[in-house]
Amino acid sequence: MIIPELHHQKAIITGVNSGIGLAQTKALLEQGVTVAGIDLNVDHIQRLVETHPQQLTVFQCDLRNEAALITTVQQALTALEGCDFLLNTAGVLDGYAPTLKTSSQQWDTVMAINLKAQFLMTNAVLPTMLAQGHGVCLNMASIAGLVAGGGGAVYTAAKHAIIGYTKQLDYDYAAQGIRANCIAPGAIETPMNAADFAGTAEMAHWVAEQTPAKRWAQPEEVAALSLFLISPAADYIHGSVIPIDGGWIEK
Numbered sequence: 506m507i508i509p510e511l512h513h514q515k516a517i518i519t520g521v522n523s524g525i526g527l528a529q530t531k532a533l534l535e536q537g538v539t540v541a542g543i544d545l546n547v548d549h550i551q552r553l554v555e556t557h558p559q560q561l562t563v564f565q566c567d568l569r570n571e572a573a574l575i576t577t578v579q580q581a582l583t584a585l586e587g588c589d590f591l592l593n594t595a596g597v598l599d600g601y602a603p604t605l606k607t608s609s610q611q612w613d614t615v616m617a618i619n620l621k622a623q624f625l626m627t628n629a630v631l632p633t634m635l636a637q638g639h640g641v642c643l644n645m646a647s648i649a650g651l652v653a654g655g656g657g658a659v660y661t662a663a664k665h666a667i668i669g670y671t672k673q674l675d676y677d678y679a680a681q682g683i684r685a686n687c688i689a690p691g692a693i694e695t696p697m698n699a700a701d702f703a704g705t706a707e708m709a710h711w712v713a714e715q716t717p718a719k720r721w722a723q724p725e726e727v728a729a730l731s732l733f734l735i736s737p738a739a740d741y742i743h744g745s746v747i748p749i750d751g752g753w754i755e756k
Contacts, residue, residue: 510737512537515585517578517630519543519568519622520595522550524695525645528724529592529731534560536732541581541588543568544595568595568622569614578629587637590735591630593623594645598697602657612659619663620670627674631683639682641735644671646687648750655691664689668746675744684743686734691750694721718751 516533520526521542527550533540534557542550542563554561562584566577582588596619599611623644634640649655650664668687675685692698692712701708713720730749733739748754 508536508732508736508738511732511735514538514589515541515587516590516592516735517541517543517581517585517588517626518592518594519626520645521563522546522548524697525690525693525724525727526592526594527553528728529594530561532725532728532732533590538590539585541585543577543581568625569617571621571625574622574625575629578626582630582633588630588633589637589640591626591634591640591642592645592731592735593626593642595619595622596645596647596697599657599660602659604658607658615659616663619660620666623667624670631678634683635678635681637682640684642671642674642683642685643731643734644685644687646671646689646746648689648691648748648754650687650689651746651748652754671746672744679743684740686739686742686744687746688727688730688734689746689748689750690722690727691748691753692716692721693724693727693749695724716751716753717755720751722749722751 516538518526518530518540521530522544530540530542540561543566545567547563547565550563554563564577564581566573568574597615599615627642644667646667647655647664649661650668653661671685671687727749
């Protein structure tokens, strides 16, 4: 479905090289949105650059590097000449490690990519949005931000923090034209979850069986929800967490 209001808008998305971020990028391009994509690896997204050279610009950046992240965002804002939508999608898993099996290095890495990068990205883009008088921030949380069991100690902690950060972000800036919301995916079939499908895919089958909808979702389904949440149709949705989990947290 085409959403006319999205045409000619501008978006910055992290984690665009695969999974949900790649699906979001494709969905936005189909809507006529001009996109600046950011990721550590850019091999897969380059195919889209070749087919949308005037509409998609990609920047390679390690989101753990604060100086590089801020420089990259400034380059993206210059290329776009503004930003209407910020989609903080990049993330990594923690192998479902409990706290005693989580090293200090792993804690710092997961927190840096999953949480701090969202804070840094938002602070780098928000002044432009405030100057425009409008902007939408859509942060990627997880069902692990709502319940235990969706990740390990550090992943769950980071996703809970994203939800709190997003609620406060919206509270602080809603009156100035900013909307901030979270998506909380459950079982989404992406390269990040490839280990669940390895071998006989025993883990993937178990997850599907435990999910009331009895299946994994595709990243395109999260992208479709993203389009709605950044669109004017969602203008009165503020500081909310929208699960897309096949009923997992309601069981």
